[in-house]
Amino acid sequence: MNKRVLFVDWETFFDSKGGYGLKEISVTEYVRDSRFKPHGIGYQYLDQDKAHWVSGEHQLAAFIGSVDWANTTVVAHNVKFDGAILAWRYGVKPYLWVDTQALGKAALGEQVSSYSLRSLATYLGLPPKGELTCDGVLEPSAQQLAELGEYCKRDVELCKGIYEKLMPQFPQNQIWHMDWTIRAFVEPRLSLTENVLVAGVQKEKERREAAIKASGLDKRVLASNQQFARHLQSLGIEVRTKISGRTGKAIPAFAKTDEGLAVLQRSNPCLYAARIASKANLLETRGESLLRVARTGLFPFDVGFSGAVQTHRYSGGRGAGGNPQNFTRNSFLRDAVSAPEGHSLVVGDFAAIELRILAWLANEPQLIHKIINNEDVYSSFASLFYKRTVTKADLVERQFGKCAILGLGYGMGGDKFQATVKNQLKLDISDGDAYKTIRLYRTTYFNVPKLWQFAANVIPLIASDRIASLHFAPFIKVRKNALVLPSGLTIRYPNLRRVGDEWVYDVYRKKYESEPTKLYGGKLIENICQALAGELCKEAIGRLESEFKVPCVGQVHDEILAVMPTAAAFVAVEAMAEAMQQPPKWWPQIRLKSEVGYGPTWSTAKK
């Protein structure tokens, strides 16, 4: 049977003053709220010239009932919102979900500054979007409802226009993956355990308040850079400054990794602790927002297709209590995420996936050989550095080796490496040691710097009009200002040009203004490694669901989450390991490895 394509857009009651709106609360809380009330829906099929408007409870029910959802692809702009309403309020399960906002990110990338309906419509030369607000209007008058209908129909037509313009530029094989990111949200399978969140937040609050109280200072003084600096000066403590990378002005060096704060930590630990405690942290704010979601039902997993527009990795969304990609490791946040009754979470992790990709791209035998023989690359590098045999038992030394192996593959310099070691390992190393580590890495794995050089040599080719493939990655094609990945998705370097002896391209960092950004060999390789890792993970999810019938419920870069009945969890572990280890058709040589575990919660499932 032919699938029909249906464009939709809901108009619903919101009240920003009453705290009931999408700026105020997450999509999940909004749609599940008792105040939720649809004004109506705009819709249009792909083969229709004009959009339609349906309002009124009975008419809406009749419309929903009239659609053959199982054979309909539903398209909307930010479809997680419209899909959540259809799925959670009307029990709709369509053939496929498509999001024109994600389509914009995937197909246009950095070429636009915003992926709002208005911005994409303007960029693509579609008719202007209407202007209308009905903030706080619970019962629109007949005239208001008619105006809302006209406004909504225009949005539906714009959504269809965006789809028609961008779909030809979007690789068909990626449609299923886009659908998966939306299903992970609108068909949630995970739970959030309320009391775990309550206890975690409470503990964190008490810890912070105690630290602030112990200092005897006002929280506002501690939290403000200016006031805190003045307070330190009044105590006769020197306030070190640093130069802002963005503004070029001197600012107080108050970051955790700044030396000035480290000095304070040693000289006045109480004041240091209070300063840190004065800032809200992720643990507490995220715990609170997840708790609000937990009270409404299951946990929708929000990742955005091509959210990382440069590499097409998934980004974390804010639709259900905040970005699930940065839940603090070994924290109560991950303890709170669990499989439903009678089920287990199966979690798989690609082992050192970017390192493997780098090793095979560089064709570096010192890495490839060790990886194939299951030798511990981190210990091996640490052994070279410390000039003695380091094993997994030498925790700090091996951690140092890991930090170097994972960090130095893209050209990192000494200062940055020193800061990274301090930040991740809480380890102080000298300038000399940092420099020595970098030199050791680059001489030991000399094919890696050679790869950066190959990449640097390719940059002029990317900027030219010539069509080619990368000789070190033949499955990646070179196009004008772009690289085409095996999936067909494109890494873009808009307006790539030489400025002096550097290469730059334009990135929208600010909202309305693009900014030249440098491109060099190491960075190009990093973009490629991240992008390929993302593609491998997507392919594994595809195999797991279609071949192994293991329903995947979430993804964090190199990690896949699935939910299975506990009786079948062990079988799913095997399936996941196999699905993740299978090399892709376009790169049969690479050797992948995964670590898979299962348990009742995210924390327990992950080894």
Place this chain on the structure above:
DNA sequence: AAGCGGAGCGCC
């Protein structure tokens, strides 16, 4: 009062 930019920090 609301919006924006800068800075810092969580994850991979």
Place this chain on the structure above:
DNA sequence: AAAAGGCGCTCCGCTT
């Protein structure tokens, strides 16, 4: 420059 990068979230402080 043989220069790690990709994100989202939060707060402060300034502008509008």
